[in-house]
Amino acid sequence: MDALPSSSEFGQLRAFVAVAEALSFSRAAEMLGVSSPALSQTIRGLEERVGVRLLNRTTRSVSLTEAGSVLLQRIGPSMHDLSAAVLQVQGYSAKPTGVLRVHTFRVAADLFLTPLLAPFHWAYPDIVLDITLDDEVVDTVAEGFDAAIRIGEVIEQDMIAVRLGGELRQIAVAAPDYLARAGTPSHPRELTSHPCIGWRWQGHKQPYKWEFQEDGTWFEVTVNGPVLSNSRDFAVQAAVEGLGIAFAIEQVVAPYIADGRLVPLLTQWSAPFSGFHLCYPVQRQMAPALRAFITELRMSADQATRRSYQLAAG
Template identity: 40%
Template sequence: MNKGVWPVNRDDLTDLNAFVAVAEEKSFTRAATRLGTSQPALSNTVRRLEARLGVRLLTRTTRSVTLTPAGEEFLKGLKPAFEAINLSLETIGSLRESPKGKIRITAPRHAAISLLWPMLGSFVKDYPDIEVDVNIDAAARDLTGDRFDAGIRLGELVAQNMVAVRIGPDLRLAIVASPGYVAQRGVPITPHDLLQHTCINFRLPASGELYAWQFKRAEQEVKIRVPGQLSFNDPDMTLAAALGGHGIACLIEDHAHAMIRDGRLVRFLEDWCPLFPGYHIYYPTQKNNSAAFRILIDRLRFRSR
C-alpha cells in the first residue's frame, strides 16, 4: 500500500456519508432526520471524522452550519463518488424481481387528488417494496436541491430542460359565479366586461403575483387583470368564495364541474376558454431511471381512450 493512502472501511463510509448529509442539508437536525439517527450521534460522527482527518470541515454556530474551505473541497471530491455508489445500487436494484426504492414527488393538490392518488392505491399494493413520498405544494420546487425525484405541473409550466410525460387529459378554465351574484350584477358577455364586475383573484404560489385571466377565441387572445376585494392562493378557497356569492371566479373546469351541473354555479364566457395542456410528471434529463421509477412513470402515463 502506498504511503499516505487512507484505507477505507465500512465505518469510514458511514462517517463520510454523515458529512455529506450535513453539508447538503446545512443543518445537523435535518441531516439526522434524513439519515434516521439522532442529532448528538451525528455531531459526534462528524467530529470523529474531523479528528481523524486532522482538519476542520464545518463551521458550527447556534443558527447555521457552513462548510470551511477544506470542507468545500472535500465535499466536491466526495459527491461524485457517492453518486456513483448510488447509481450502482439503483442499477443492481433494478435487477431484482421485486423493484425496491423510494420515490419522492411534489405535486399541486388538484393533480395529487385527481390523478396521482387514484393510481397510488393499486400501485403500493402491487409493489410493496416501493415507497412513495408525496409532497403537496402548488409552487414549483427545485427537484435536485429539494431531493425530489419528480414533480407534477401543468404542461405549459414545465421547463424545457426537463423530461415531461403527460399523465392527464387537456384541461379548460371555467368562469363561474353564484346565481345570486348573477341576479344582482348580470352576466359578462366578453372578457373585458369583467372589469365592471367583482372578481375573486388567484395569487400564484410561485411568484406571489395575481394571475392574469387569459382568454382566447379563434385568433383573438385577451389577458385581463380583474378587480376584486378577495384573492387566494388556494382553489378551494376561491371556489368557496364564488359559492358564497362574493364574485366571479376562474377555476379549472373539473374543479367546479359538480357545482355547475347542479346549478350552484353559473358558467359564462365558455367560448373564450379553449383547452390547454393538462398535467405532466417531469424530472431532470440526467435522472437515473431505476426500475421502481420507470414503473411509476408508466402507471401514470396518460392513455387516451
C-alpha cells in the first residue's frame, strides 16, 4: 500500500499520460483544463521525483524517452481503466441500472410484484431484481437487501416506509360444500369446533393464532385442524378443496370469493390493520434503480388495490 501514489503524485502521472499520448503540451493542457506552463512544471516535478527524464522537448516537438515509453506502457491502460470506471459509476446517477435486492413477504409478492415484473423489465432492462420471498422478518441492512416489503407493525424504526395500497384485513373463508356439510360459525370463538387450516410463521413451531376484533378490542382464537403449514397459499387452496376453514388476507381470497369457490365468514369481527410498506434505509443519495422501483411498485400496488375492491364489490 505504501507504493500507491498520493493525490499530487497521481495528478503528475495523469498529466504525463496526457502529454505522452498527445505528444503536445498545448493539446494536453487544453484537455486537462490547465495552462501549458503549469503542465510543464507538473511534468518536471514528476521527472525530479522518479529521477529520470521522461520526455524530450524542443520548441517544435515532444517525444518519449525510453524510460517515458516504459512508464506509458505500464500506467497508460490503468489510467484509461480508471477513467472508464469513474464514468460507469457516474452513469448510475442518471441511468437506472444494476442489481436491486428486495426481501418481501410472499403475499406482498403475489399482490404487487408478480404483476410488476414484466412491465418493469421492459421499462428498465438494465435493472436486475433479485427477490427473496420469505415470511420471516429479517434485518434488511444486515442481510444485504436494498429494500423490503412488509406490514406496518414489523417495520424497523430506522427505515423509511412507503405505503403500498390501503389497509389490510384478514378474514375467515371456507368452501360452500364445507359449509353445507359442517355449518357456518356465527362467532369467531366457534372456530374451535371447526377444522381449521393452520399457518405458522417461517421458523416458528407454534401456529399463528387468528386475530379478530370485538367492541374495539383485539382477541385471539387458537384453532386446530387437519393441516398446518408455513404457506398461506397452501392454506387457501386447502380451503378451496373443502378441507376446512382458512384465514387469509382479503385481497388474496377476493378472486375465489368472486367466482364462488370460497365464502367469507365472520367479517364483522375482521378489522383493518396497517398494510404493506416498501422499506429502505435512510440514504443521502438514492440509487436511480431504487427510485425507479419505488415509483413503479406504488403504481402496481394502487392497481392491485383497485382490482381487489372491484372484485369485492362483485
